[in-house]
Each structure stands twice: as C-alpha cells, then as structure tokens.
Amino acid sequence: MxxxxxxxxxxxxxxxxxxxxxxxxxxxxxxxxxxxxxxxxxxxxxxxxxxxxxxxxxxxxxxxxxxxxALQGPVGLRRPDGRWLVRGDASMVGPEPTVLLxxxxxxxxxxxxxxxxxxxxxxxxxxxxxxxxxxxxxxxxxxxxxxxxxxxxxxxxxxxxxxxxxxxxxxxxxxxxVYAGVTAWRFVTPEPVAVEPAETWGRGSVVGLTPLADGRVYCYLTATLPEGTRFTDEIGELQRRFGHWHPPLRALLDGLDPAALLHHDLRxxxxxxxxxxxxxxxxxxxxxxxxxxxxxxxxxxxxxxxxxxxxxxxxxxxxxxxxxxxxxxxxxxxxxxxxxxxxxxxxxGAATTWRSPLLVSARDLGMRAVGRWVLPRAARRLDWILDWHPPA
Ligand SMILES: Cc1cc2nc3c(=O)[nH]c(=O)nc-3n(C[C@H](O)[C@H](O)[C@H](O)COP(=O)(O)OP(=O)(O)OC[C@H]3O[C@@H](n4cnc5c(N)ncnc54)[C@H](O)[C@@H]3O)c2cc1C
CATH class of the missing domain: 3.50.50.60 (FAD/NAD(P)-binding domain)
Known part of the structure; x- marks a missing residue:
C-alpha cells in the first residue's frame, strides 16, 4: 500500500x-x-x-x-447505606453488552x-x-x-x-x-477486589464500582461542587465524603495511592x-x-x-x-x-445532582417502586446511539 x-x-x-x-x-x-x-x-x-x-x-x-x-454483567442501583434500589443484569439495558477495560x-x-x-x-x-x-x-x-x-x-x-x-x-x-456543575474522581484498584457492580446515588453524589476483566475495580466518585474546587488532602476529603457509604468503599479509599487518583471537573x-x-x-x-x-x-x-x-x-x-x-x-x-x-x-445526569433530602427520598422511592420497569425503557431511548454501524 x-x-x-x-x-x-x-x-x-x-x-x-x-x-x-x-x-x-x-x-x-x-x-x-x-x-x-x-x-x-x-x-x-x-x-x-x-x-x-x-x-x-x-x-x-x-x-x-x-x-x-469485561462484559457488562450485573447492573444495579444502590443507596449509600447499601440498600438496592434496582438490581438486574445487562440485558435490562440492551441486547449487546458494553465492554469495560x-x-x-x-x-x-x-x-x-x-x-x-x-x-x-x-x-x-x-x-x-x-x-x-x-x-x-x-x-x-x-x-x-x-x-x-x-x-x-x-x-x-x-x-x-x-x-x-x-x-x-x-x-x-x-x-x-463550560462547567457541568459536577467534579469527578477516578481510580483503578491495584489488586483484584470482589465487588458487585453498581452505581450508588447519594445527595448530589454518585459512586460507581465496576470490575475489570482481571478483577481489579474501576471506581468513580462525583460531587456537585463549585468549579475548580481542590483539596490539599484529596483522599482525606473522599474518605470524609464517602467513607461511611456501603462496603467496600472505605477499604478502597484507605488503601488508595494518591498517584493513582484522577480528579477532573466535568466540562x-x-x-x-x-x-x-x-x-x-x-x-x-x-x-x-x-x-x-x-x-x-x-x-x-x-x-x-x-x-x-x-x-x-x-x-x-x-x-x-x-x-x-x-x-x-x-x-x-x-x-x-x-x-x-x-x-x-x-x-x-440531572437526578443525580439533586441535594434536597425531600427530592432525593422521592427519587429513591420511585426507583425502588418502578426502577425495573423504568430502566429498560430509559435504555430504549439510547437505541439510536448504540445501534450505529460504521460505513462499509
Ligand atoms: C470522568 C470521565 C469518565 C469518562 N468515561 C468515559 C467512558 O466510560 N466511555 C467513553 O466513551 N468516554 C468516557 N469519557 C470521555 C472520554 O474520556 C473522552 O471523550 C475521550 O478521552 C476524548 O478523547 P480525545 O482523543 O478526543 O481527547 P483526549 O483524550 O483529551 O486527547 C487529547 C490529546 O491531545 C494532546 N494535545 C493537546 N494539545 C496538544 C498540542 N498542542 N500538541 C500536541 N498534543 C496536544 C493531549 O496531551 C491529549 O493527549 C469520560 C470522561 C470523563 C471526564
């Protein structure tokens, strides 16, 4: 050629x-x-x-x-205390899996x-x-x-x-x-950890835990904060914000190497x-x-x-x-x-940025009641994105 x-x-x-x-x-x-x-x-x-x-x-x-x-297997939504709002598998959100690497x-x-x-x-x-x-x-x-x-x-x-x-x-x-109003931290654990993949929604914060193919875990954490907010002790701040959330978050944060932590404002x-x-x-x-x-x-x-x-x-x-x-x-x-x-x-992402306790309780109640019905329907709204095929 x-x-x-x-x-x-x-x-x-x-x-x-x-x-x-x-x-x-x-x-x-x-x-x-x-x-x-x-x-x-x-x-x-x-x-x-x-x-x-x-x-x-x-x-x-x-x-x-x-x-x-790793093929996306189980999917779920939890509260910070660990209670499940929705628990299911990837077939709920589409016929072809998303892959995680x-x-x-x-x-x-x-x-x-x-x-x-x-x-x-x-x-x-x-x-x-x-x-x-x-x-x-x-x-x-x-x-x-x-x-x-x-x-x-x-x-x-x-x-x-x-x-x-x-x-x-x-x-x-x-x-x-422009700033989207949310800041995000990301890291991958150095060693395999057993976790059940899920996203956990708190008040204006989200944590995602996703196993990679080799058993290490990709973790993302978000918070609604003013643009440019940074902390002298970023891991200490994450422990303060998320350390009381369900296991194994505290353990993951306690063992975290600062050099492995990424922090970006979402723009x-x-x-x-x-x-x-x-x-x-x-x-x-x-x-x-x-x-x-x-x-x-x-x-x-x-x-x-x-x-x-x-x-x-x-x-x-x-x-x-x-x-x-x-x-x-x-x-x-x-x-x-x-x-x-x-x-x-x-x-x-709007519902994950809510901070009002009333709105958050209503959101969680709604997800518990009809989440298994809502999620597949919400996923169908993405079909036009996921069904794309490259030019021949
Ligand atoms: C928290 C977070 C999670 C995300 N998760 C996902 C996900 O799960 N799936 C997904 O599909 N997307 C995800 N994204 C989005 C994805 O990361 C980006 O859309 C993607 O990386 C964009 O790739 P890019 O090549 O366009 O830009 P970049 O990856 O930003 O690459 C730009 C490159 O250009 C270089 N560069 C800049 N200026 C110059 C210069 N003057 N000369 C030479 N080099 C230069 C930079 O150094 C950089 O390497 C996520 C983003 C964030 C912030």
Missing part, C-alpha cells in the same frame, strides 16, 4: 490514535504528534458501548478489545496497530495554517528544546482534546467548554461548533464536541468520528482539491449526531 497522502494528527488520545489507525488502513501516511512525554500513564476504566466496539471492528482492534474487556490497554492496542515512529511524543503543536483546496496545510511544532519546525500535510486531524488549541485558533469567537462544549472542518483541518473527539460522561459516549463518539473521517478521505488523491469536499462531508455526517449525543448526555 502506498502512503503518498500525508495526514498529521494533533493529539495522541483515543480519538487521535484511532484516526491514525483508520487513516493508515485507508492508505494514508498518518503521524500523531502528542505533547505529553508518554501516552496515558495513569489510567481509569473506560466503558466502550457497542457502537464504539463496532467502529473498532471496522479498523481491526475490535476483537482484541473484547479479549481484554482499563484505558491504557486500549491506548496500547491502538499504538500497537501503528508503525514505530508513527507517534511522536513530547511534540507540541504551536500553530496550524489550515490551507485550502489548492494548498496543503502547515503545522508548526516544537519538540522539547528544539527549534520550531514546520510540517505540511494533505490533512490535519485536530484531536487535541476539550481545550483544543487548534479549535481556539480556528474558531476564535467560540466560548469554549462540555455547550455551545456547538458550526462545523468540524476548516480548510484541510478536521476536528474530532472532545476537540469537536466534548460532552459530560453521563452516557459514557465521549470516547465512543471520538472513535466513530475517526472511522467516518477515514472513510470519507478514502480514495482522495494527494495534492488534489478533493480533500475539502471530503472534510465537508465528514462534518455533514458527524455534526448532528454528536451534538445530539452531547445534549442528551448533559440532560440525563
């Missing part, structure tokens, strides 16, 4: 790596530029919904992902599908000239202490995350991400972008449509974007004027869907 068409991918997250794998399979020479010195050194769990796994199937790593993943495993798989040298770490993109129908795009890069250098490319894929510098440069009037692009392409630049993943993680679809949509983008660029000759129409077709294929998923993600 010849690689005379050159793509530069800005960002080596899930979206950027998937884009590079997909483009290479379509005959492109794709190079990933990542400013960090290593890819995803500290990891959390990642739920990959069936739409994302199907997208990975279409470019190769679907089965290896399934081999590494350790994020760095997916990153390793994608990286392993690329040639040596296709990922340049420690390389920061400092500017992009989007070019146009008749001229290639230019990317300015700085690698560690080196001088700034320029690369030219038929296509630039901006997969540089929620704070995307490329988006800021191309859409200077866009307000950027999203509430103001949608008008398009995902400018000249020869295509934006994808969080750079294009960051969303709150309530539906577990941010990474999944980044993977879908990457696969669709590569499909639209298939057969596009180097140096010709067909890249811009292919990128416009990519925007047309992805904008409506991804922005609808983002809006829905922002809406579905």
């Amino acid at each position: 010849t690689h005379d068409r050159k793509a530069v991918v800005v960002g080596g997250g899930i979206g950027g790596l998937t884009a590079a794998v997909a483009l290479r399979r379509r005959g492109w020479d794709a190079t990933v530029l990542e400013r960090a010195a290593s890819l995803e050194p500290v990891g959390a769990g990642l739920a990959l919904a069936p739409n994302a796994v199907r997208a990975l199937d279409s470019i190769g790593p679907g089965d290896p992902v399934r081999d590494l993943a 350790h994020r760095p495993q997916l990153v390793d798989l994608l990286r392993g599908a690329l040639d040596d040298g296709a990922v340049r770490l420690g390389t920061t993109v400092t500017g992009v000239d989007p070019g146009g129908p008749a001229e290639r795009a230019t990317v300015r890069v700085r690698a560690r202490d080196d001088e700034e250098a320029e690369l030219s490319a038929d296509v630039v894929v901006a997969a540089d995350g929620i704070d995307s510098p490329v988006r800021t440069a191309l859409f200077p009037g866009h307000p950027g991400p 999203w692009l509430k103001e949608p972008l008008p398009r995902y392409d400018v000249g020869r630049v295509a934006l994808l993943g969080d750079a294009a449509h960051a969303m709150p993680p309530n539906l577990g679809q941010g990474g999944a949509q980044a993977i879908e974007d990457a696969v669709v983008l590569a499909a639209r660029l298939r057969g596009t000759p180097s140096g010709g004027d067909l890249v811009s129409p292919a990128l416009a077709a990519y925007t047309a294929a992805r904008k409506g869907r991804t922005q609808r998923v983002a809006r829905m993600s922002a809406q579905v």
Whole structure:
C-alpha cells in the first residue's frame, strides 16, 4: 500500500490514535504528534458501548478489545447505606453488552496497530495554517528544546482534546467548554477486589464500582461542587465524603495511592461548533464536541468520528482539491449526531445532582417502586446511539 497522502494528527488520545489507525488502513501516511512525554500513564476504566466496539471492528482492534474487556454483567442501583434500589443484569439495558477495560490497554492496542515512529511524543503543536483546496496545510511544532519546525500535510486531524488549541485558533469567537456543575474522581484498584457492580446515588453524589476483566475495580466518585474546587488532602476529603457509604468503599479509599487518583471537573462544549472542518483541518473527539460522561459516549463518539473521517478521505488523491469536499462531508455526517449525543448526555445526569433530602427520598422511592420497569425503557431511548454501524 502506498502512503503518498500525508495526514498529521494533533493529539495522541483515543480519538487521535484511532484516526491514525483508520487513516493508515485507508492508505494514508498518518503521524500523531502528542505533547505529553508518554501516552496515558495513569489510567481509569473506560466503558466502550457497542457502537464504539463496532467502529473498532471496522479498523481491526475490535476483537482484541473484547479479549481484554469485561462484559457488562450485573447492573444495579444502590443507596449509600447499601440498600438496592434496582438490581438486574445487562440485558435490562440492551441486547449487546458494553465492554469495560482499563484505558491504557486500549491506548496500547491502538499504538500497537501503528508503525514505530508513527507517534511522536513530547511534540507540541504551536500553530496550524489550515490551507485550502489548492494548498496543503502547515503545522508548526516544537519538540522539547528544539527549534520550531514546520510540517505540511494533505490533512490535519485536530484531536487535541476539550481545550483544543487548534479549535481556539480556528474558531476564535467560540466560548469554549463550560462547567457541568459536577467534579469527578477516578481510580483503578491495584489488586483484584470482589465487588458487585453498581452505581450508588447519594445527595448530589454518585459512586460507581465496576470490575475489570482481571478483577481489579474501576471506581468513580462525583460531587456537585463549585468549579475548580481542590483539596490539599484529596483522599482525606473522599474518605470524609464517602467513607461511611456501603462496603467496600472505605477499604478502597484507605488503601488508595494518591498517584493513582484522577480528579477532573466535568466540562462540555455547550455551545456547538458550526462545523468540524476548516480548510484541510478536521476536528474530532472532545476537540469537536466534548460532552459530560453521563452516557459514557465521549470516547465512543471520538472513535466513530475517526472511522467516518477515514472513510470519507478514502480514495482522495494527494495534492488534489478533493480533500475539502471530503472534510465537508465528514462534518455533514458527524455534526448532528454528536451534538445530539452531547445534549442528551448533559440532560440525563440531572437526578443525580439533586441535594434536597425531600427530592432525593422521592427519587429513591420511585426507583425502588418502578426502577425495573423504568430502566429498560430509559435504555430504549439510547437505541439510536448504540445501534450505529460504521460505513462499509
Ligand atoms: C470522568 C470521565 C469518565 C469518562 N468515561 C468515559 C467512558 O466510560 N466511555 C467513553 O466513551 N468516554 C468516557 N469519557 C470521555 C472520554 O474520556 C473522552 O471523550 C475521550 O478521552 C476524548 O478523547 P480525545 O482523543 O478526543 O481527547 P483526549 O483524550 O483529551 O486527547 C487529547 C490529546 O491531545 C494532546 N494535545 C493537546 N494539545 C496538544 C498540542 N498542542 N500538541 C500536541 N498534543 C496536544 C493531549 O496531551 C491529549 O493527549 C469520560 C470522561 C470523563 C471526564
């Protein structure tokens, strides 16, 4: 396969790596530029919904992902005292399971599908000239202490995350991400722990416990706090907030290594972008449509974007004027869907942010009474997201 068409991918997250794998399979020479010195050194769990796994199937790593993943088995909803509000299994929420894996495993798989040298770490993109129908795009890069250098490319894929510098440069009037009102901590236990998978809803807080394939447990904890709230002793604060919740939370928090704890405010692009392409630049993943993680679809949509983008660029000759129409077709294929998923993600978390004891009691009573009936019906509202198939 010849690689005379050159793509530069800005960002080596899930979206950027998937884009590079997909483009290479379509005959492109794709190079990933990542400013960090290593890819995803500290990891959390990642739920990959069936739409994302199907997208990975279409470019190769679907089965290896399934081999590494835990299939979503039992699902349940609890109160902080441990009482079950709903207890069931994954068939309640859909015919195909969501798979759960350790994020760095997916990153390793994608990286392993690329040639040596296709990922340049420690390389920061400092500017992009989007070019146009008749001229290639230019990317300015700085690698560690080196001088700034320029690369030219038929296509630039901006997969540089929620704070995307490329988006800021191309859409200077866009307000950027806004806070969703919730902050989240995540960690993976160093050793296997026996837990029954469930989400536990408190007053303005949620805890999720999900076993990975090797028995370690992915735990996420959320709280409704003002944006930017940080604590000198983050683990101490988690023990204070969640240590009295049902077992084994206290034990998990007591043994936690601070270096294994991730803490992020949840933000999203509430103001949608008008398009995902400018000249020869295509934006994808969080750079294009960051969303709150309530539906577990941010990474999944980044993977879908990457696969669709590569499909639209298939057969596009180097140096010709067909890249811009292919990128416009990519925007047309992805904008409506991804922005609808983002809006829905922002809406579905509302009941978990309630703090009023009255509202919370009513919510819990309702879930106990009709949860087994409500959950499958709520899940059907996601069919249009989960039933997605990649382009042939
Ligand atoms: C708490 C939480 C839980 C989540 N759970 C799930 C889940 O279960 N399932 C799911 O599908 N999604 C989930 N998501 C969403 C998912 O993590 C993101 O949507 C996904 O990681 C976005 O990938 P990306 O490649 O677009 O961006 P990122 O992963 O942010 O990657 C961007 C990369 O670009 C690099 N970069 C930035 N600027 C430059 C530059 N100038 N030069 C070079 N490199 C640069 C960054 O270093 C980074 O590596 C969750 C998100 C959160 C916050």
